[in-house]
Amino acid sequence: MALDLEQAMHTADVLTEALPYIQRFEGKVMVVKYGGNAMTDPILESSFARDIVMLKTVGIHPVVVHGGGPQVDNLLKELGRSSDRIDGMRVTDKATMDVVEMVLGGSVNKSIVNLINKHGGRAIGLTGKDASLIRAKKSPMSKTDEQGNEQQIDLGFVGDVVSINRDVIDLMIASNFIPVIAPLGVDDEGNTYNINADVVAGKVAEFMLAEKLILLTNIKGVLDKEGNVATGLTPSKVDEMIADGTISGGMIPKISYALEAVKNGVKSAVIVDGRVPHATLLEVFTDKGVGTLISRHP
Numbered sequence: 001m002a003l004d005l006e007q008a009m010h011t012a013d014v015l016t017e018a019l020p021y022i023q024r025f026e027g028k029v030m031v032v033k034y035g036g037n038a039m040t041d042p043i044l045e046s047s048f049a050r051d052i053v054m055l056k057t058v059g060i061h062p063v064v065v066h067g068g069g070p071q072v073d074n075l076l077k078e079l080g081r082s083s084d085r086i087d088g089m090r091v092t093d094k095a096t097m098d099v100v101e102m103v104l105g106g107s108v109n110k111s112i113v114n115l116i117n118k119h120g121g122r123a124i125g126l127t128g129k130d131a132s133l134i135r136a137k138k139s140p141m142s143k144t145d146e147q148g149n150e151q152q153i154d155l156g157f158v159g160d161v162v163s164i165n166r167d168v169i170d171l172m173i174a175s176n177f178i179p180v181i182a183p184l185g186v187d188d189e190g191n192t193y194n195i196n197a198d199v200v201a202g203k204v205a206e207f208m209l210a211e212k213l214i215l216l217t218n219i220k221g222v223l224d225k226e227g228n229v230a231t232g233l234t235p236s237k238v239d240e241m242i243a244d245g246t247i248s249g250g251m252i253p254k255i256s257y258a259l260e261a262v263k264n265g266v267k268s269a270v271i272v273d274g275r276v277p278h279a280t281l282l283e284v285f286t287d288k289g290v291g292t293l294i295s296r297h298p
């Protein structure tokens with residue numbers, strides 16, 4: 001009996017600790033990017049879905065943007081195909097684009113929607129093509145070779161975000177739905193583009209002037225040369241870390257677009273370990289949020 005009371009007091013403490021955060025964030029938009037690498041375990045998937053439902057229930061407006069890179073890799077492999085990545089971007093030819101659309105706009109999007117709804121949320125899945133939510137253009141890319149010459153790289157159907165039609169998201173929020181967005185975009189000619197999910201999350205956060213951008217991934221945060229979680233990152237420090245190879249691969253778009261989102265009006269962005277159960281709740285409702293924080297007011 002005494003133990004039960006102790007447990008109940010602990011629960012009361014936890015709820016009380018959350019109160020100022022609930023009050024502060026009520027009515028605010030939070031964009032949560034759910035990376036394919038964080039979708040690995042059914043327990044973690046459920047804890048993610050419950051966190052999103054919890055945010056909505058206390059009056060915050062979560063907007064989910066998801067990835068699914070490893071899931072695309074799996075289907076490509078089953079089909080006997082593969083694709084290269086350059087600085088975290090998948091080189092996407094027409095046949096790869098079809099697979100990307102099938103996986104991100106299909107199975108991955110629907111399973112996240114299903115999971116959130118199973119936990120009592122009202123999620124609606126959409127891709128950037130629905131109501132032209134994500135206007136895109138072909139992404140130009142260049143890289144400096146070992147001789148110091150700039151080389152143009154053709155990434156195929158990889159897109160950059162031109163604009164986000166926030167009316168669509170506002171409408172869903174106003175009707176109490178949780179938007180779950182797959183990172184596909186469309187241009188004026190109707191071409192479909194594969195866009196890195198971190199880029200889409202950063203841009204959605206920017207266009208929504210979100211309170212927070214939470215990027216869930218499979219590592220503790222941005223690691224410095226010594227392997228410690230880096231904090232207080234500035235654009236020039238990040239450029240330095242990319243140039244010397246400390247930041248590479250999928251971390252390049254993640255940190256770059258998180259910085260850009262904050263520069264363009266998002267209050268804070270945080271790169272957190274999605275392998276920790278309830279990583280989103282910890283980040284939003286406690287002081288114990290961990291990972292790499294980028295904020296306008298350090």
Ligand SMILES: Nc1ncnc2c1ncn2[C@@H]1O[C@H](COP(=O)(O)OP(=O)(O)O)[C@@H](O)[C@H]1O
Nearest residue numbers: 035036037217218219222223246247248250251
């Ligand atoms: N400096 C760094 N700090 C942390 N992770 C890094 C760094 N440089 C490269 N990475 C790689 O970036 C990965 C996260 O990016 P990515 O695989 O695209 O994840 P997600 O699927 O969550 O978007 C990490 O697992 C790690 O391998």
Ligand SMILES: CC(=O)N[C@@H](CCC(=O)OP(=O)(O)O)C(=O)O
Nearest residue numbers: 035036067068069089090196197
């Ligand atoms: C252009 C590009 O790289 N697009 C990504 C989109 C999915 C994604 O970003 O998934 P994660 O967040 O799980 O890495 C891809 O094709 O893998």
